[in-house]
Amino acid sequence: MSEIEQNRIFDTWLGQYKALLFKVVRAYAATAMDQDDLFQEIVIQVWHSIPTFRQQSSSSTWIYRIALNTALKWVGKERKHAAAQESLDSIPAILQETKVQVDERLTWLYEAIYQLDEIDRSITLLLLDGFSYKEMATIVGISESNVGVRINRIKKQLITKAKQQDHYGI
Amino acid sequence: MEFDELQKIWHSQTNEPLWVINEKALYKRILVKKAKASHITNFSELLVLIVYAGAGSLIAGLNYVKPKPNLMLYLMAAWMFATALYVLVSRIRRIKGSHAFDRSMLGELNYAVSMATYQVRFSQLMRWNIIPVGILSLWGVWRVDQSVWLVLGIVMVFILGYAGGGWEHRIYIAKKRELEALQRKLMIGL
Numbered sequence: 001m002s003e004i005e006q007n008r009i010f011d012t013w014l015g016q017y018k019a020l021l022f023k024v025v026r027a028y029a030a031t032a033m034d035q036d037d038l039f040q041e042i043v044i045q046v047w048h049s050i051p052t053f054r055q056q057s058s059s060s061t062w063i064y065r066i067a068l069n070t071a072l073k074w075v076g077k078e079r080k081h082a083a084a085q086e087s088l089d090s091i092p093a094i095l096q097e098t099k100v101q102v103d104e105r106l107t108w109l110y111e112a113i114y115q116l117d118e119i120d121r122s123i124t125l126l127l128l129d130g131f132s133y134k135e136m137a138t139i140v141g142i143s144e145s146n147v148g149v150r151i152n153r154i155k156k157q158l159i160t161k162a163k164q165q166d167h168y169g170i
Numbered sequence: 171m172e173f174d175e176l177q178k179i180w181h182s183q184t185n186e187p188l189w190v191i192n193e194k195a196l197y198k199r200i201l202v203k204k205a206k207a208s209h210i211t212n213f214s215e216l217l218v219l220i221v222y223a224g225a226g227s228l229i230a231g232l233n234y235v236k237p238k239p240n241l242m243l244y245l246m247a248a249w250m251f252a253t254a255l256y257v258l259v260s261r262i263r264r265i266k267g268s269h270a271f272d273r274s275m276l277g278e279l280n281y282a283v284s285m286a287t288y289q290v291r292f293s294q295l296m297r298w299n300i301i302p303v304g305i306l307s308l309w310g311v312w313r314v315d316q317s318v319w320l321v322l323g324i325v326m327v328f329i330l331g332y333a334g335g336g337w338e339h340r341i342y343i344a345k346k347r348e349l350e351a352l353q354r355k356l357m358i359g360l
Contacts, residue, residue, distance in 0.1 A: 014191070014193075018191060019183065022183075022188060022189055023183070026188070040196070040199050043196060044199075065274065065275065068275055069275045069278045069279075072275060072279070072352060073278070073279070073282060073349075073352075093192065093195065094191060094192050094195045094196045094199065095189040095190075095191065095192070096189060096190050096191075096192055097188065097189055098188060098189060098190055100188060102188060103179060103182055103183075105179045106179050106180070106182060106183055109176060109179055109180060117355060118352065118355070119352070119355045119356050122275065128176070128177055128180040129180075130177075138274060139274060139275065140274060140275045140276060140356070141272065141274025141275050141276025141277050141279075141356070142276060142356060142357070155173050158173065158176060159172065159173060159176075162172075162175075162176060
């Protein structure tokens with residue numbers, strides 16, 4: 001595959017799936033600097049993965065898989081290491097906030113997701129985006145029954161937290 | 171709030187992204203990243219290969235042209251070639267093995283753990299390798315030059331090399347443990 005072709009696919013995917021990438025970034029990185037750093041890591045991995053995409057799954061599944069996997073590995077020392085290693089101060093930030101009025105319940109939901117452990121965060125994103133158990137099992141690499149067990153627990157946790165928040169009027 | 175409601179809130183963001191991408195900055199960063207793409211394992215393997223093969227050739231060549239060749243120096247050259255060969259074989263096996271993992275999250279994590287295991291083993295072996303190389307060097311120098319200061323200097327260099335190797339090794343162990351913790355979390359489903 002030529003680099004021009006790779007760049008063309010990359011541009012298409014970036015335009016098509018940026019909302020998906022933002023979700024993953026926001027669920028895994030808390031500060032603006034970290035979000036920027038993680039977003040960069042994910043898009044680089046997506047760019048690298050283009051020649052190996054064999055169309056055995058949909059491109060959204062493929063990108064979700066890469067984004068979640070990159071986020072998972074990025075959590076912890078990798079992030080600190082990468083931040084310390086690169087002197088990119090002179091380059092402007094990649095992500096810029098829009099002026100969209102954000103639903104505060106969505107902000108709460110992201111906070112609740114962020115409080116889950118890093119594996120459960122991945123499954124929660126897939127669940128909220130409507131992936132089937134089978135698709136989730138393929139993306140994550142675990143059995144469907146394991147996915148089911150995790151989802152039951154995650155749902156309980158989220159609903160309990162949501163009910164607690166309801167008391168405070170959110 | 172029930173789960174269906176959470177899902178509705180979640181979908182509200184799909185049509186109105188909270189961020190925009192500064193594409194110019196993104197491409198600039200990708201180029202920076204591409205330039206730094208030579209992975210640390212690749213770099214350390216190639217460095218060890220070149221250093222050991224180069225030093226082995228140099229020692230063997232210099233010893234060969236000397237009027238009285240030193241057996242210890244031949245042994246050291248042979249040891250260095252053997253190390254370089256071992257690194258080369260390990261590298262080929264590592265690259266071949268990297269295709270055996272699937273692209274699921276668990277598959278990628280398994281690959282990351284196997285790479286970390288390789289780095290731990292590699293750094294440990296290279297650390298231990300300082301000992302025979304040091305002994306052979308000292309033996310060779312002792313037979314040729316009786317200067318105690320030179321011998322002490324060489325001993326210091328090897329001690330520092332061994333300590334530095336230990337520091338590097340501990341970094342790889344910490345990284346491996348972290349990945350294994352993630353792997354366990356994914357596999358046991360707790």
